[in-house]
Amino acid sequence: MTQAMEAGMKSQPRVHLIWAHPRIGSLTSKVVEAIKNEATTQGIDIAELDLYRSGFNPVLQSEDEPDWANPAKIYSKEARCLAESLDGSVSLVLVFPLWWSSLPAMLKGYIDRVWNYGLVYGNGKSLPVSSIRWIALVGGAKKNFEDHKKDHYLEDYLNNGIASYCGVQDSTVTFLYNTIAFEEETSDLGKHHEALITQAKGVIIDLATEIQKEIAV
Amino acid sequence: MTQAMEAGMKSQPRVHLIWAHPRIGSLTSKVVEAIKNEATTQGIDIAELDLYRSGFNPVLQSEDEPDWANPAKIYSKEARCLAESLDGSVSLVLVFPLWWSSLPAMLKGYIDRVWNYGLVYGNGKSLPVSSIRWIALVGGAKKNFEDHKKDHYLEDYLNNGIASYCGVQDSTVTFLYNTIAFEEETSDLGKHHEALITQAKGVIIDLATEIQKEIAV
Numbered sequence: 001m002t003q004a005m006e007a008g009m010k011s012q013p014r015v016h017l018i019w020a021h022p023r024i025g026s027l028t029s030k031v032v033e034a035i036k037n038e039a040t041t042q043g044i045d046i047a048e049l050d051l052y053r054s055g056f057n058p059v060l061q062s063e064d065e066p067d068w069a070n071p072a073k074i075y076s077k078e079a080r081c082l083a084e085s086l087d088g089s090v091s092l093v094l095v096f097p098l099w100w101s102s103l104p105a106m107l108k109g110y111i112d113r114v115w116n117y118g119l120v121y122g123n124g125k126s127l128p129v130s131s132i133r134w135i136a137l138v139g140g141a142k143k144n145f146e147d148h149k150k151d152h153y154l155e156d157y158l159n160n161g162i163a164s165y166c167g168v169q170d171s172t173v174t175f176l177y178n179t180i181a182f183e184e185e186t187s188d189l190g191k192h193h194e195a196l197i198t199q200a201k202g203v204i205i206d207l208a209t210e211i212q213k214e215i216a217v
Numbered sequence: 218m219t220q221a222m223e224a225g226m227k228s229q230p231r232v233h234l235i236w237a238h239p240r241i242g243s244l245t246s247k248v249v250e251a252i253k254n255e256a257t258t259q260g261i262d263i264a265e266l267d268l269y270r271s272g273f274n275p276v277l278q279s280e281d282e283p284d285w286a287n288p289a290k291i292y293s294k295e296a297r298c299l300a301e302s303l304d305g306s307v308s309l310v311l312v313f314p315l316w317w318s319s320l321p322a323m324l325k326g327y328i329d330r331v332w333n334y335g336l337v338y339g340n341g342k343s344l345p346v347s348s349i350r351w352i353a354l355v356g357g358a359k360k361n362f363e364d365h366k367k368d369h370y371l372e373d374y375l376n377n378g379i380a381s382y383c384g385v386q387d388s389t390v391t392f393l394y395n396t397i398a399f400e401e402e403t404s405d406l407g408k409h410h411e412a413l414i415t416q417a418k419g420v421i422i423d424l425a426t427e428i429q430k431e432i433a434v
Contacts, residue, residue: 022278023282059269068397100325100378105325106276148378153374
């Protein structure tokens with residue numbers, strides 16, 4: 001089989017799935033599994049970065065400090081490889097729990113180190129994808145979260161503060177609420193979790209439709 | 218010398234200083250040095266946690282996942298030791314650069330792991346200090362930061378979202394702006410940095426005054 005034929009067989013659009021949770025078996029990991037299965041159904045390839053199991057170190061050291069005077073700075077090999085690995089994907093999907101209403105250190109450190117000046121933004125660079133879907137698992141109830149405008153803040157932060165800054169205008173945040181059901185009771189936590197997984201699958205179904213439209217143009 | 222005599226000699230109020238920056242020689246580290254010197258001048262002991270040099274790992278693993286059904290959960294030894302080390306301090310001072318307009322992963326992970334449910338909040342617990350002073354170094358200019366309401370968000374997040382949640386009502390954020398001077402030129406960056414260091418010292422001078430008042434009550 002020629003390389004071209006192989007490439008032809010692998011011509012499905014690819015989505016890069018980045019996620020952070022310490023525990024396999026967690027609801028976050030179940031959401032990730034469901035997303036991968038749904039992607040397969042939708043004819044989408046997944047490139048997965050499981051930050052916890054990959055051995056990624058979120059601690060930014062000097063070699064990954066941006067040098068504002070030098071956008072051509074050579075960052076650490078790990079940061080460069082992870083930035084390069086995004087090439088060829090049409091979309092990014094990030095799945096994570098909110099801890100202290102924000103990104104876990106693991107994911108924050110990935111962005112600190114890899115989404116770096118001159119590497120994926122600045123100096124004419126941008127993330128090589130057309131869209132980003134952030135899927136955030138929220139322990140607390142929707143009402144409390146919205147009453148404190150935490151949804152607005154995170155949308156502004158992730159969509160405008162980060163995605164747009166990296167050149168991606170099509171960015172949305174989906175909140176999967178009340179995962180722990182301590183602020184709001186649920187009659188059946190298992191069923192509630194299933195509904196959240198279905199909600200996450202919906203993000204992938206919609207994304208697949210958008211990707212197909214984009215390819216057709 | 219008896220233990221009581223020793224204790225008497227060590228009766229200066231103690232402030233816990235927690236900071237995060239990869240590089241000794243950074244402006245953040247200079248701010249920290251100035252704060253330590255000013256504390257000595259003010260008759261305050263400093264307990265220092267230099268997160269980067271201490272070997273702290275900000276990656277939360279399962280053993281530090283809060284168990285909402287069990288506030289008596291035994292967390293990792295590292296989390297427990299760091300939480301216990303705060304006992305005896307009257308105030309916390311945290312010094313850090315803002316990366317992507319938020320906490321570096323190193324500091325976020327410290328809060329994720331150590332300021333934990335049943336360990337420093339919840340179940341009748343609270344941080345054992347009367348006040349928290351957050352000192353954030355901001356690369357960009359004050360006007361841009363405020364125009365995007367990032368100051369308001371961070372104040373709400375750190376003071377209400379975290380400090381107050383851990384039982385500390387007296388919490389303030391001080392921003393040291395334009396550290397990189399790329400959004401706003403300065404005629405002399407060295408002098409500008411000196412002014413920022415003086416601003417940070419001012420936080421400690423004011424804190425010392427408040428601590429002395431509290432002791433006198």
